[in-house]
Amino acid sequence: MVEKIRVSLWDIFSFFLTGFLAAILVAILVVIYSPATPKDFFNGLSALPTAITIVAAPLALTLLGMVIEPFANYFDRYVSKFIFSWVLKPKDKHSDEEYILEAEIRSRYLGSLNGKISNPYAICKEYVETKQLSTTFMVFLSRYGFYRNCAFLAVVSGFSVLALEKSWVIGGASLVVCLLAAAIFKRRAEDFYSYMAPAVYRAFLIDKLQWVPRDGA
Numbered sequence: 001m002v003e004k005i006r007v008s009l010w011d012i013f014s015f016f017l018t019g020f021l022a023a024i025l026v027a028i029l030v031v032i033y034s035p036a037t038p039k040d041f042f043n044g045l046s047a048l049p050t051a052i053t054i055v056a057a058p059l060a061l062t063l064l065g066m067v068i069e070p071f072a073n074y075f076d077r078y079v080s081k082f083i084f085s086w087v088l089k090p091k092d093k094h095s096d097e098e099y100i101l102e103a104e105i106r107s108r109y110l111g112s113l114n115g116k117i118s119n120p121y122a123i124c125k126e127y128v129e130t131k132q133l134s135t136t137f138m139v140f141l142s143r144y145g146f147y148r149n150c151a152f153l154a155v156v157s158g159f160s161v162l163a164l165e166k167s168w169v170i171g172g173a174s175l176v177v178c179l180l181a182a183a184i185f186k187r188r189a190e191d192f193y194s195y196m197a198p199a200v201y202r203a204f205l206i207d208k209l210q211w212v213p214r215d216g217a
Helices: 009-033 038-046 050-083 092-108 121-130 136-164 168-208
Strands: none
Touching (some): 050 168, 121 168, 136 168
């Protein structure tokens, strides 16, 4: 049964690595703002049985990432797109390519669906996944999810330090640094998001186009 479990790039980047990063951030806050010393913290970790560390830790980190992901998703959808709107302008290069490929697919391959669906991306993505034509877009999707989650964790970390820090100067400076980091993560997430549709359209068209060699080639 175990051998049938499949782990995708989304599971690794958006769940496991997000949980791992969140655990590190929590550990840093605990070490800085609790009576426990770094030595006490590492002694507690080293006291755990090896079996728990190897088996249970990845599962726990993945579960933590799965819990964080919906909050990061809704934060990205309803909050960050407003506070980080100044970093969200898509790159013209990828936008232009997406429009060109989308127009080609609409005019030649949608048939009776042309004009009935607003965007061919979903059906093209399903086609590419079903026929296993390419996994490039999944790399972009998983990295988008990871950096989106990083932006959320950076904001949460900034406000956590502001609430725990006795010095308002240090707390305020930490919040500003974390917000800048969140803006960078959000910008990088949007970069990878802009790569997905062109990757799906390219894989779809490569399978559909009839490649005719030039005369004399």
